[in-house]
Amino acid sequence: MSVQLKVDDRDTGEVTQNVLGRDTERRDARQKVTGRATYAAEIRPEGLVHGALVRAPGMGRVELANRAEVEAMPGVLMVLSDARMIRNAAQGAAGEAPVQGVETAAYVGQPVALVVAESFEAAAHAARTLTVTCEGASNEIDPEKVEIAEDDTDETAQGDLEAALREARHEIDRTYTTPSMHSAAMEPHAALAEWDGARLTVRASLQMLRYNRAEIADCLGIDTENVRLLSPFVGGGFGSKLGISAEAVAAALAARELGRPVRVVQHRRSVFEVNTRRSETTQRIRLGADAEGRLDAIGHEALVSNLPEEDFSEPVLQGTHFAYAARNRLLVQRTARIHRPAAGSVRAPGEAVGITAFEIAMDELADEVGIDPVELRLANIPEKDPESDVPFSSHMLAETLHDGAARFGWADRPRAARQRREGEWWIGSGMAACFRVNMMMPAEARVRLTADGAIVETDMTDIGTGSYSILGQIAAEALGLTAEGVEVRLGDTDFPPGSGSGGSFGAASTGTAVWLACAEIRTALAGRMDCEPGELTLREGTVQCGNRSRPLAELLNGETLTGHGEVEPGKAEDKVRQATFGACFAEVAVSDVTGETRLRRMVGSFAAGRILNPRTARSQAQGGMIWGTGMALTEALLHDRRDGHVVNRDLAEYHLPVHADIPEMDIALLEESDPWAGPLHAKGIGELGICGSGAAVINAIHNACGVRVRDLPATPDRVLGGLS
Amino acid sequence: MRPFDFTRPDDLEGACAAGFTEGATFIGGGTNLIDLMKLEVMAPAHVVDVTRLGLDRIEDEGDGLNIGATVRNADLAADPRVRRRYPVLSRALLAGASGQLRNRATTAGNLLQRTRCPYFQDRDSACNKRTPGAGCAALGGEVRNHAILGTSEHCIALHPSDMAVAMRALDAEIEVRDPEGGMRSMDLDHFYRLPRDTPHIETRLEPGDLITSVRLPAPKGDRQIYRKVRDRASYAFALVSVAAVLRMEGGKIAHAAVAFGGIGTEPWRDIEVDAMLTGETPSDSLFDKAGEVLVQGADVQDGTAFKVPLVQRVLKDVLWRAVA
Numbered sequence A: 001m002s003v004q005l006k007v008d009d010r011d012t013g014e015v016t017q018n019v020l021g022r023d024t025e026r027r028d029a030r031q032k033v034t035g036r037a038t039y040a041a042e043i044r045p046e047g048l049v050h051g052a053l054v055r056a057p058g059m060g061r062v063e064l065a066n067r068a069e070v071e072a073m074p075g076v077l078m079v080l081s082d083a084r085m086i087r088n089a090a091q092g093a094a095g096e097a098p099v100q101g102v103e104t105a106a107y108v109g110q111p112v113a114l115v116v117a118e119s120f121e122a123a124a125h126a127a128r129t130l131t132v133t134c135e136g137a138s139n140e141i142d143p144e145k146v147e148i149a150e151d152d153t154d155e156t157a158q159g160d161l162e163a164a165l166r167e168a169r170h171e172i173d174r175t176y177t178t179p180s181m182h183s184a185a186m187e188p189h190a191a192l193a194e195w196d197g198a199r200l201t202v203r204a205s206l207q208m209l210r211y212n213r214a215e216i217a218d219c220l221g222i223d224t225e226n227v228r229l230l231s232p233f234v235g236g237g238f239g240s241k242l243g244i245s246a247e248a249v250a251a252a253l254a255a256r257e258l259g260r261p262v263r264v265v266q267h268r269r270s271v272f273e274v275n276t277r278r279s280e281t282t283q284r285i286r287l288g289a290d291a292e293g294r295l296d297a298i299g300h301e302a303l304v305s306n307l308p309e310e311d312f313s314e315p316v317l318q319g320t321h322f323a324y325a326a327r328n329r330l331l332v333q334r335t336a337r338i339h340r341p342a343a344g345s346v347r348a349p350g351e352a353v354g355i356t357a358f359e360i361a362m363d364e365l366a367d368e369v370g371i372d373p374v375e376l377r378l379a380n381i382p383e384k385d386p387e388s389d390v391p392f393s394s395h396m397l398a399e400t401l402h403d404g405a406a407r408f409g410w411a412d413r414p415r416a417a418r419q420r421r422e423g424e425w426w427i428g429s430g431m432a433a434c435f436r437v438n439m440m441m442p443a444e445a446r447v448r449l450t451a452d453g454a455i456v457e458t459d460m461t462d463i464g465t466g467s468y469s470i471l472g473q474i475a476a477e478a479l480g481l482t483a484e485g486v487e488v489r490l491g492d493t494d495f496p497p498g499s500g501s502g503g504s505f506g507a508a509s510t511g512t513a514v515w516l517a518c519a520e521i522r523t524a525l526a527g528r529m530d531c532e533p534g535e536l537t538l539r540e541g542t543v544q545c546g547n548r549s550r551p552l553a554e555l556l557n558g559e560t561l562t563g564h565g566e567v568e569p570g571k572a573e574d575k576v577r578q579a580t581f582g583a584c585f586a587e588v589a590v591s592d593v594t595g596e597t598r599l600r601r602m603v604g605s606f607a608a609g610r611i612l613n614p615r616t617a618r619s620q621a622q623g624g625m626i627w628g629t630g631m632a633l634t635e636a637l638l639h640d641r642r643d644g645h646v647v648n649r650d651l652a653e654y655h656l657p658v659h660a661d662i663p664e665m666d667i668a669l670l671e672e673s674d675p676w677a678g679p680l681h682a683k684g685i686g687e688l689g690i691c692g693s694g695a696a697v698i699n700a701i702h703n704a705c706g707v708r709v710r711d712l713p714a715t716p717d718r719v720l721g722g723l724s
Numbered sequence B: 001m002r003p004f005d006f007t008r009p010d011d012l013e014g015a016c017a018a019g020f021t022e023g024a025t026f027i028g029g030g031t032n033l034i035d036l037m038k039l040e041v042m043a044p045a046h047v048v049d050v051t052r053l054g055l056d057r058i059e060d061e062g063d064g065l066n067i068g069a070t071v072r073n074a075d076l077a078a079d080p081r082v083r084r085r086y087p088v089l090s091r092a093l094l095a096g097a098s099g100q101l102r103n104r105a106t107t108a109g110n111l112l113q114r115t116r117c118p119y120f121q122d123r124d125s126a127c128n129k130r131t132p133g134a135g136c137a138a139l140g141g142e143v144r145n146h147a148i149l150g151t152s153e154h155c156i157a158l159h160p161s162d163m164a165v166a167m168r169a170l171d172a173e174i175e176v177r178d179p180e181g182g183m184r185s186m187d188l189d190h191f192y193r194l195p196r197d198t199p200h201i202e203t204r205l206e207p208g209d210l211i212t213s214v215r216l217p218a219p220k221g222d223r224q225i226y227r228k229v230r231d232r233a234s235y236a237f238a239l240v241s242v243a244a245v246l247r248m249e250g251g252k253i254a255h256a257a258v259a260f261g262g263i264g265t266e267p268w269r270d271i272e273v274d275a276m277l278t279g280e281t282p283s284d285s286l287f288d289k290a291g292e293v294l295v296q297g298a299d300v301q302d303g304t305a306f307k308v309p310l311v312q313r314v315l316k317d318v319l320w321r322a323v324a
């Protein structure tokens, strides 16, 4: 039995909020800070051996010149170069093998072999000793230099952009660039593979197990049922662990051949080139507006890149489709096929870079029109989805703009640039709106209820976001238990397949499956009470129906009640446009001497449906705002201009913001409930904070010192170039 | 990492003997050496730990200080004598790396840390410093944390230290013990070597030479400033840094020692710049001229052109602060 829901319509039910919606500490917090949460690479089974990936130093046909010599090195067990090894990580939710094969290297840094040895040190040393030569290819690595195939072009046009721009009272036409970026999760990608007959178990660091399981099976050519994945703890993913990566396949192949458990941990330097990067983008944005700033024309053309044969194209325009009204629109997406490391989803693919550039353009337009940037946004909020004409499921952009402006004290800001100075520091403020699509993914979960409490099981992952806590809260709410009364088991493909973590859909999708599983249990209990499920109240071990009440233990009579919930997206996606909204306000100081920018404060106000746990939601919003700050000020993956390889492959030179870069952040999560988002009325919050915060910083730099940075990140040299 | 022998002698003689064996390298805090060993950019056969030799003291010496080679960066920065009389050194140390790294890093190790040039760290790229004669992949590559002064056609690698920049402005001397037990001292001014056609030889140390301490003479100026420009607020190497030690007499600059980080193949100091400031009355035009003299003959690439105006602006700012 199971309760299934296809989300076709608005939900009319009520959700009580006792445990749900309460600010609750993360269940795994203590385990993590005391080192008791075990990650993939931390398990050491009997007979464990170690593998190290070998990278291609060039492109073209691969030769392992001194293979025999390496195989003879002390401790070395094998040099594996197998046609089933993968070229790069699988894309999110692929569910099948990515491009396989190691005979040729498509990009510099591609893993082309695995060396396995008795110790980690021996494996690493042998891997470095293996001489790899690559010949016969000098592939293009510059996205601006290749011709774009028709298949790689996507266009949406409405009205007549050119004509509207000609007639517009105010027009801007600007080009922005963002560099390649990387997830740079703390835990490097790691896998520990072990075979038992035909069955393979991989302890891995992955985000979406139901798809990952199928990907590994497809790579190896075995049945999905024969693969078990375990990822109870994942040290951050941000998209880079959506699909399986090179280490998991290589570990499985080596373990099969050696008959021993094999562990492969990617070197930090390989993390930056084997796992998908966020594509660099070039974005031309044209806007036409009337005297009041009302948009009549929106042009947004994006150039992104990926390796040949990769489906993914950084969806830069995703937010532009619905952000603002304008009758004349031209949105063009082009994908250059080049030979830099593969591009894929990185936290908030699309809006992270697309909305950032667009919201800088909006700031430039506000300047041009001469109106307040907040007013400009308010003047252009669409009544319905501007392209498909369906209504929004809920839309609270205006509220977030007002709320954020009030918290920040926006009214006190000087409109013109270069008005405030403290010593050598120019002080300025900027703002931007935030937009992110809302998605739901198919998910299943099982809940078992006994007199001692409930157990939730799904292969959903917790990548540091709080899934353990939230799923526990949902079950507790539905079954009238305390949060402690629910045990949550995740990250094991022996459990029903959850949605996985990605695209901000985890909590709402898998959470709904848990809710439905509980609904099945509630129905069973109602049956035992001889009443309708709607009349049932469960609280602290008692089951109540009208004025009748019985202890839960008595009703269960030693039995276990099991519920199975299953949700999938339905027609709701066509009937309404679902998205999350917000507003970010930033104050920066820019040194007139050095061009250094320091963020002084940031305010974020967000609306993302029902907030299931304010603490974990706030943490996501804050993380997003910090990511936005990094994108604005410091982060750039540098590609060598001759062969495209990633030059800064470590955390010393790939500059994520550090604590000293981030001041206290003021974050508000507005009360909202979206009935189109399923019975929980909750939308995703994991990515929204990135989709605009960076633009607020860039706009603040302009307000501070008059320098308009259009090529991110705004490092001191770029700001300095504009200072007199 | 390649297998290696490890010894931790507890007397100088033993350390120097061990350090003189074939393929031996000393290790202080290991924060640079171990990273490079993991990458096999450095692959010593024998690693000799020098942190148990009693070289971890800071001692008064006349009006100056004698800083043991293994004094940790964090301890040196916090020493009250350093903070009071050599604040430029304290500031430079605190502007470097992170708290964790400074707790481990030693004085000698900091002076001898290798360049952060990414092509040096990448064994798949050509590097004359790593493999003499192999070529330089940085030239024509992604260049940002590279030098504009002291470069050669064989190498544009930057010396990344903050501490050493301050020490140059303080006229530090290096005490060295050779494998036979002989002691000698070298000015920091003559300690490093320009890359020329031998970028793999970075200092005037001979095989087996052990740095025992760094001597600071009495401070020649009471106006000391260290300013570092970087890509993020902490935990980043200098794009440009300036250390200034000045003394004023009757409105004129009586002593000027200015050193620079982020621009040179070694911690940079230009005697011409110091000389033109000395004896002069501070003015915008004087400081502008100093900035011009400093970058004469600068070798800029696409990615390092910004360092010219940046170092000039920072120099001017630092000088005005110092004379104020």
Ligand SMILES: Cc1cc2nc3c(=O)[nH]c(=O)nc-3n(C[C@H](O)[C@H](O)[C@H](O)COP(=O)(O)OP(=O)(O)OC[C@H]3O[C@@H](n4cnc5c(N)ncnc54)[C@H](O)[C@@H]3O)c2cc1C
Pocket (backbone or CB within 6 Å): A652, B025, B026, B027, B028, B029, B030, B031, B032, B033, B034, B050, B069, B070, B073, B095, B096, B097, B098, B101, B104, B105, B106, B107, B108, B109, B110, B111, B112, B113, B114, B160, B161, B162, B163, B209, B210, B211, B212, B235, B236, B237, B238
């Ligand atoms: C992420 C990161 C960020 C950093 N940021 C900065 C920064 O912003 N500014 C900055 O200045 N530095 C920075 N550093 C570098 C740091 O300062 C150096 O790694 C440190 O000072 C080296 O000291 P150590 O004692 O650990 O040296 P070790 O690694 O032990 O040794 C370095 C070298 O010195 C030699 N050596 C050590 N002691 C002696 C001796 N007594 N005699 C002869 N030879 C000796 C060793 O053989 C080796 O070649 C950073 C480092 C890292 C990893």
